[in-house]
Amino acid sequence: MNDRGLILGGLLLFVGLITLPVWYNVAAGTPSRPPELKLPAQGKDPFGTAEYMRASHMSLLVAWRDEVVRGGERTVVGRDGKTYAKSLTRTCMDCHSSRAEFCDRCHGYTSARVSCWDCHADRRLAEGSAR
Amino acid sequence: MNALGSLLLVLLLAGLGFAGGQVAGLRPLFGVVVPYAAFVIFLLGVSHRVVLWARAPVPFRIPTTCGQQRSLSWIKPSRLENPSSTLGVVGRMALEVGLFRSLFRNTRTELREGPRLGYGEAKLLWVAALAFHWAFLLVILRHLRFFLEPVPAVVAALASVDSFFEIGTPGLYATDIVLAGALGYLLLRRLLSPQARYLSLFGDYFALFLLLGLAASGILMRYAVRIDTVAVKQLALGLVTLSPVVPGEVGPLFFSHLFLLSVLGAYCPFSKLMHMGGVFLSPTRNLANTSRMKRHVNPWNYPVDVHTYAQWEDAFRDKLKAAGLPLEKE
Ligand code: HEM
Numbered sequence: 001m002n003d004r005g006l007i008l009g010g011l012l013l014f015v016g017l018i019t020l021p022v023w024y025n026v027a028a029g030t031p032s033r034p035p036e037l038k039l040p041a042q043g044k045d046p047f048g049t050a051e052y053m054r055a056s057h058m059s060l061l062v063a064w065r066d067e068v069v070r071g072g073e074r075t076v077v078g079r080d081g082k083t084y085a086k087s088l089t090r091t092c093m094d095c096h097s098s099r100a101e102f103c104d105r106c107h108g109y110t111s112a113r114v115s116c117w118d119c120h121a122d123r124r125l126a127e128g129s130a131r
Numbered sequence: 132m133n134a135l136g137s138l139l140l141v142l143l144l145a146g147l148g149f150a151g152g153q154v155a156g157l158r159p160l161f162g163v164v165v166p167y168a169a170f171v172i173f174l175l176g177v178s179h180r181v182v183l184w185a186r187a188p189v190p191f192r193i194p195t196t197c198g199q200q201r202s203l204s205w206i207k208p209s210r211l212e213n214p215s216s217t218l219g220v221v222g223r224m225a226l227e228v229g230l231f232r233s234l235f236r237n238t239r240t241e242l243r244e245g246p247r248l249g250y251g252e253a254k255l256l257w258v259a260a261l262a263f264h265w266a267f268l269l270v271i272l273r274h275l276r277f278f279l280e281p282v283p284a285v286v287a288a289l290a291s292v293d294s295f296f297e298i299g300t301p302g303l304y305a306t307d308i309v310l311a312g313a314l315g316y317l318l319l320r321r322l323l324s325p326q327a328r329y330l331s332l333f334g335d336y337f338a339l340f341l342l343l344g345l346a347a348s349g350i351l352m353r354y355a356v357r358i359d360t361v362a363v364k365q366l367a368l369g370l371v372t373l374s375p376v377v378p379g380e381v382g383p384l385f386f387s388h389l390f391l392l393s394v395l396g397a398y399c400p401f402s403k404l405m406h407m408g409g410v411f412l413s414p415t416r417n418l419a420n421t422s423r424m425k426r427h428v429n430p431w432n433y434p435v436d437v438h439t440y441a442q443w444e445d446a447f448r449d450k451l452k453a454a455g456l457p458l459e460k461e
Binding site for chain 1: 408
């Protein structure tokens with residue numbers, strides 16, 4: 001019996017599967033642009049450079065949580081010399097006022113799961129004054 | 132020596148990727164050119180090997196005695212271990228590819244006191260190999276979040292199941308532990324067992340160290356030395372949409388990761404890693420045992436000029452008769 005057709009079919013299937021992202025993105029019409037973030041109009045992030053914040057904001061937040069909940073240290077002095085509350089909903093969201101147009105855009109793009117919002121209610125969203 | 136040499140080579144490669152990621156001028160090379168080249172070598176190399184295999188003649192069935200062959204109706208055949216139908220072969224293949232059925236038969240031989248030769252079960256290799264391969268597959272599937280936009284729900288679901296225990300931030304993936312643990316065992320097995328060490332070649336260690344390096348850099352990126360994941364996704368999407376983007380600062384570890392992967396991909400067609408395709412083409416696994424049900428004629432046979440006994444008898448009939456020898460045909 002000659003199985004060449006079967007083997008070549010299998011090889012084609014393999015090549016198709018391994019190049020799946022190419023076809024998928026063509027079919028989905030994926031733009032090559034990164035997500036557009038709504039950044040605060042001016043100033044700098046008081047807790048780190050943009051590079052640091054992009055890569056490590058989750059470490060910062062979790063460190064804050066531990067310091068607040070376990071150590072009772074509720075404030076932090078930012079790089080701009082001002083004192084901020086170590087708070088997810090109050091501090092971060094005061095400047096980055098729209099969760100949907102900032103945090104969620106990035107997390108959707110990278111498929112990051114952020115469970116914090118299960119408990120930390122975004123007041124502005126609830127009160128309808130968001131955005 | 133083999134172990135040390137391949138470790139040094141992998142460290143050197145990782146260092147090369149690391150350094151290349153630091154220098155802005157080299158980033159197009161390490162971020163775009165090398166991955167593309169590696170992918171092309173991988174695809175062409177693998178296809179070439181498979182086509183070569185497809186052309187090799189396999190005229191006969193090679194039954195291995197793993198189970199009762201199908202014979203008389205009152206003898207129970209082993210349908211999966213020794214299949215006689217295509218469906219059975221598909222089942223055996225699925226067991227082989229998904230559960231490493233043959234490796235499960237692995238045994239250990241040792242010289243005990245006496246001296247007595249002892250045989251025993253050795254399932255640890257099977258467990259570790261299975262754990263490694265499945266974890267590897269799941270990690271690769273989870274990585275699709277960098278290559279697909281929008282990210283399909285299955286990929287996201289996989290990630291949330293994988294980080295089910297929500298240990299730490301970002302959540303610890305169970306597959307990362309399994310992957311690193313299984314690879315560690317597979318390496319230690321070669322290093323600690325004298326027999327396995329004696330048999331281990333440079334290529335055995337090289338593949339293991341490449342994979343370990345890949346896993347270690349990935350795990351470090353996720354849990355220790357954070358990187359700019361958005362930039363990574365842009366790079367990855369750029370590559371697969373054939374409109375490459377050269378990223379800015381991503382984090383140097385990422386370039387080690389990507390370079391090790393490129394080396395792995397380009398190395399694949401020339402190495403034992405081709406067992407990925409080879410397992411599907413193993414004649415002892417993928418052919419139904421119909422040796423006794425069907426006559427298998429070698430299709431590559433050239434017509435052989437045969438001289439039968441009957442012809443021979445015809446030629447010498449008179450002489451045979453004269454000598455009083457018995458004849459088949461009077
Ligand atoms: C065979 C290929 C690969 C293997 C075995 C591998 C392995 C790993 C592992 C074990 C991790 C730890 C975190 C996790 O499990 O998600 C990881 C993380 C990572 N890998 Fe890979 N990787 C591979 C290919 C790639 C490719 C092609 C890219 C991108 C172009 C990539 C980019 C990353 C990034 C950015 C992270 C960090 C993820 C995060 O921060 O959550 N990897 N890799």
